[in-house]
Amino acid sequence: MNLTKRTFGKLAAATAFASMLASSVAAFEPNKPIDFVIMAGAGGGADQIARFLQSVAEKKDLTTRPLVPNNKGGGSGAEALIALNNASDKDHTILVTLNSFFTTPLRQENLGIDIQTFTPVAMMGVDPFVLWVHKDSGITTFEQWLDEVKKGDYIMGGTGKGQEDSLVITYLEQNFDLKIKYIPYSGGGAVAKDLAGKQIMATVNNPSETKGFYQNGDVVPLLAFSDERMPAFPDVPTIKEKGKDFSYYNQRAVVGAPGMSDDAAKYYQDLFKTIYETEEWQAYMESESLSPLWMDPEQQKAYWKTQVENHKKLLAEMGE
Amino acid sequence: MEILGLLTDGIFVSLQPINIMLILVGVTLGLFIGAMPGLGSVNGVAILLPITFLVPPGSAIIFLAAIYYGAMYGGAISSITLGIPGASTAVATTFDGRPLALKGRASLALVTAAVASFIGGSVANVLFTIFAPLLAKVALIFGPPEIFALMLLAFATFVGLGGDDLPKTILSICLGLVFAAVGFDEISGAPRLVFFDISGFLHGINFLVLAIGVYGIGEMIWTIESTRGEITTTEAKMSVKGIVSDAKEGMRRGWKGTAIGSFLGFFVGILPAAGATPGSLMSYGVSKMISKNPKEFGQGHPGGVAAPEAANNSASTGAMLPMLTLGIPGSPTTAILLGGMVIWGLTPGPRLFTDQPEFVWGLIGSFYISNVFALIVNLSFIPLFIWMLRMPFTVLAPLIFILSVVGGYAATQDMHDVWLMLIFGFGAYFLRKLDYPLAPAVLAIVLGPIAEPTLRQSLLLSSGDATIFLTRPIAGPITVIAIILILLPAFKMLKDRMKGPKSNPAG
Structure with a gap:
């Protein structure tokens, strides 16, 4: 090495x-x-x-x-x-x-x-963008997540409206028939912090923005918006594997x-x-x-x- | 006791010759960077970041932290001697520091600032050492509604003071809020209030531009007019004895402010959205509020210097906490430090304390050492700054003007902001003639950009239900206290009216 x-x-x-x-x-x-x-x-x-x-x-x-x-x-x-x-x-x-x-x-x-x-x-x-939830939510797969969101009143956070995070979340809403309440923040760091503090239920942070919390086991990645599985998260499926021709x-x-x-x-x-x-x-x-x-x-x-x-x-x- | 051992190790790490040297150089550099209007710890740390690649990461962050510390001390110097806030964190220091200097008590103000800074820093270091992991959790509990409630409380301390004219105070706050809204709407992601499509407004109105305009230019015009330039601000000679007696007087009259600043500053500092500037302004407000003679604040009360200075040092240590434990910067400067850590290959976050104990405790140890060094360096330079003040104001005024222009430019490196600063300077002069308090406007332009998004985020969370601020366990009590403070002047007025006829039945 x-x-x-x-x-x-x-x-x-x-x-x-x-x-x-x-x-x-x-x-x-x-x-x-x-x-x-x-x-x-x-x-x-x-x-x-x-x-x-x-x-x-x-x-x-x-x-x-x-x-x-x-x-x-x-x-x-x-x-x-x-x-x-x-x-x-x-x-x-x-x-x-x-x-x-x-x-x-x-x-x-x-x-x-x-x-x-x-x-x-x-x-x-x-x-690449990745979908994250807090570990206390008990959700470990994208399918479980979909079921949870469909129960209603689901809150996600991201950067300002019209910026990257909101585009990805809108894509999820429209292609998986979901309804998500979106809270805009000034930057990815603030978003990551409020997921760790359970103010919001999920995010689509870049891995670098939530790295510390991930290493500590506070947050769980569910889905990657990359074309292929990411080397850092080999067990996390891509959105392409879920049948959508999309990456971001x-x-x-x-x-x-x-x-x-x-x-x-x-x-x-x-x-x-x-x-x-x-x-x-x-x-x-x-x-x-x-x-x-x-x-x-x-x-x-x-x-x-x-x-x-x-x-x-x-x-x-x-x-x- | 495990902490004590780790801390001792940390202090020994920062006592290594190379680190001691870096601390000394860093603190001195920081002191001058902080004292230069417009240049604050953010610029200092950003400019000197590349230099740190020459030394190991542990020493590098110790160096940057020393600059950060020194700048917090240094900001007070130009606030007091020239009336121009040296850095955004030292704006509140001008409120009483400048009047003290004009009364010929600059040495009292400078010594009080140095001692209060030292105490604020020390309290914060102890709190940091003992409670770091626990406090990181507090920062996480504070979501948008809690932060908004805290901002409401900050505004309340300025409205509920009772000393100033209430309608004028409110108008001043509103003016500040409008300026704060210029540029960009974070929530909708769209530009707003970009007057005449001038691209300089896209980055909003930088808070320092307003502060330097109001306190640098506005103050200068005011002083020239009221004294016709025929004053020398101080005649005092400095001696060791003088410093000791100033320190005694400063602490006798400013101990409350120091205590409030030390604890409140630290707490506001650990909240990722806030940082040292709101911390120092809030501490000033609270100190004025609980003082027996609130009317003395703004006229040159040592407590008005001690509170913001204790707070900005305390908050700067506090702001390190979310950066190290959560990987989230609590202030612009810690954001740059965070970038530095990533460059050195360290991952800030919940695991840093366990994965890199030598680094973390070396850094914490260096806080203690930096704090002592900063006090000594600062005190030893005070005679130099006093000497500057012995120039007649006719010489000092052009100097203030030049430094203000440089400061207005340095913040964003845009001529647009220099023009804006001059306009604010003249505007402030006229508002002052009409007896409008300007500190609330300055407070509003600092807190507005924190209060507005958190208010809107909270209301989005609750689908428009404003009771979210009352029903959450932490936001609730804070909101209630804030509302009581805001209503206090109204109650007082009511009480006075009720009393009025009784005490004077004939009238």
């Missing part, structure tokens, strides 16, 4: 070195601090990931100028999208996104944001400002590929149950298209 880890570390260091060499001959080098915009407030899941990325870049000395985190969580990410759209220095402005990258421009059309104009940089991984992930991606020069785009793409391949990031993905989903820039653009279509449909089902 130790040996493989070390070999891997060496490998990662070698790639890092190689790409450093590569980037030293590249046409673009940042000549001032990089504005590293985060589409969420300080302390949330997206913020944690951004700061982790920054820390890896810092630790391995991957950038000539630092990445400076800049939290712009206002308006469900609208503030961050506007900041990127109007960036004065397009070659030094990048954004860490989550799914509000897709939903916010759809829900707030007056912003005039077209995400297809943004510059793809890197897909660092996707965060929060994207953890980096994008560049619209109109970024090709050289700068190439620089950031190489930089985040290097970070992606580090031992640190791979270990982080494993411990926080992120799924790898590496894509090249073309694939990312295509992915954005399908995600926008999917979210349009989900939002329409919600009546948004």
